[in-house]
Amino acid sequence: MFIAMNRFKVKLGSEAEFERIWRERDSHLATVPGFVSFDLLKGAEKEDHVLYASHSLWRTKADFEAWTRSEAFRAAHRDAGASKVQYLGPPQFEGFESVLSQTAG
Amino acid sequence: MFIAMNRFKVKLGSEAEFERIWRERDSHLATVPGFVSFDLLKGAEKEDHVLYASHSLWRTKADFEAWTRSEAFRAAHRDAGASKVQYLGPPQFEGFESVLSQTAG
DSSP, rough: EEEEEEEEEEEOHHHHHHHHHHSSSOOTTSSTTTEEEEEEEEEOSSSSSSEEEEEEESSSSHHHHHTSSSHHHHHHHHTTTOOOOOSSSSEEEEEEEEEEEEEOO | OOOEEEEEEEEOOOOHHHHHHHHHSSOTTTSTTEEEEEEEEEEEEEESSEEEEEEEEEEEEHHHHHHHSHHHHHHHHTTTTTOOOOOSSSEEEEEEEEEEEOOOO
């Protein structure tokens, strides 16, 4: 399993708009080969920002990379950058491979 | 859904020992109420360390917090710190609430 995360530091006051954009975007993900699930995560609230992370699960890293080269990816990101959301710095990408896995028994 | 992550900067050369400890520990997680799944994640390899993250899914944040106060939690962490693994700094905890969710259709 491969997890792709993008971390966003959203300035206080921009949270609702940031969440609205993600809620309303047409991600085109549902039918992408190897896609498992997507979550928008809300993390800690700091003095000047809230940490958010997009969090998607893929069958393999190769599936994720194929998606980033696809037309579906371009379509999902077409409107990125056009919003009024204020950030502290650029998003930070992190990819992870699962090396050990356990589910509830 | 709640995601609890602990980020570890493992010095180069300690990766195998770090993974062994996680593989061999008795996590006692399987029967904890609200526990969904656990993964040990391996991230980017940098000049002087590899980023790892423990990554667990919980039905709710309250389920996770109840676990951290339980005897099962104490048992799972009994041997933490006794290993020869070398780290760059202490682990960094991050908790996330899912605010938006999508699965493969």
